[in-house]
Amino acid sequence: MAETKKxxxxxxxxxxxxxxRVTIALKIKGIPYEYFEEDLKNKSQLLLKYNxxxxxxxxxxxQGRPIPESLIILEYVDETWTNSPKLFPFDPYQRAKVQxxxxxxxxxxxxxxxxxxxxxEEDKIIKEIQExxxxxxxxxxxxxxxxxxxxxxxxxxxxxxxxxxxxIINGVEEAISIKFIIPxxxxxxxxxxKSSDGLSxxxxxxxxxxxxxxxxxxxRQIFRRV
Ligand SMILES: N[C@@H](CCC(=O)N[C@@H](CS)C(=O)NCC(=O)O)C(=O)O
Numbered sequence: 001m002a003e004t005k006k007x008x009x010x011x012x013x014x015x016x017x018x019x020x021r022v023t024i025a026l027k028i029k030g031i032p033y034e035y036f037e038e039d040l041k042n043k044s045q046l047l048l049k050y051n052x053x054x055x056x057x058x059x060x061x062x063q064g065r066p067i068p069e070s071l072i073i074l075e076y077v078d079e080t081w082t083n084s085p086k087l088f089p090f091d092p093y094q095r096a097k098v099q100x101x102x103x104x105x106x107x108x109x110x111x112x113x114x115x116x117x118x119x120x121e122e123d124k125i126i127k128e129i130q131e132x133x134x135x136x137x138x139x140x141x142x143x144x145x146x147x148x149x150x151x152x153x154x155x156x157x158x159x160x161x162x163x164x165x166x167x168i169i170n171g172v173e174e175a176i177s178i179k180f181i182i183p184x185x186x187x188x189x190x191x192x193x194k195s196s197d198g199l200s201x202x203x204x205x206x207x208x209x210x211x212x213x214x215x216x217x218x219x220r221q222i223f224r225r226v
Pocket of ligand 1: 013015016017018040055056057058068069070071
């Protein structure tokens with residue numbers, strides 16, 4: 001994989017919701033970038049050079065300088081490209097609140113369900129996900145900026161995070177054949193996750209569901225040795 005002279009490069013992987021957070025944010029901000037698809041079983045020398053500590057995607061490279069970790073990238077992008085729609089609130093208190101919830105909207109446990117070595121572990125992680133969703137559900141009214149989604153430009157950071165949750169929830173549920181996020185149990189959070197479905201920014205960046213399920217099933221087989 002060759003380094004390019006593009007101002008902004010993104011190292012990603014098609015199925016990754018963490019990467020999708022970044023691609024949606026770059027589109028909202030109107031930032032042109034070059035995309036590098038990584039084979040995570042055989043990571044490129046560039047990825048290892050840019051993210052030697054965690055060796056994960058996404059990594060954004062701006063003018064040759066690497067920035068790892070999706071939430072850090074989102075903040076960096078918002079602070080660097082200021083003449084475009086703002087993703088994080090200006091007000092420090094609102095910003096702190098958003099950052100707190102950004103960490104609660106956690107993708108890690110969704111991946112952990114797929115990798116759970118046995119049913120007991122799987123059940124435990126599913127319960128934790130549901131508890132997290134309950135907390136989110138109880139706070140949606142306070143957090144959702146509400147109904148401003150005329151176009152992608154009006155999306156804010158928590159919208160981006162919520163949007164990227166749904167395809168991965170659907171993919172994981174199908175891959176493990178358990179429906180654990182029942183829309184009726186989380187009606188507000190669920191409609192928030194679906195609120196921007198019609199936007200081209202959202203549609204174009206969505207992973208193909210069948211491919212995602214296949215990918216997650218394979219991952220599960222590796223960890224279950226079935
Ligand atoms: N906390 C990281 C998580 C990123 C992450 O887990 N990336 C996965 C892609 S789905 C990865 O690179 N996995 C490769 C590996 O585990 O070796 C973020 O927010 O960017």
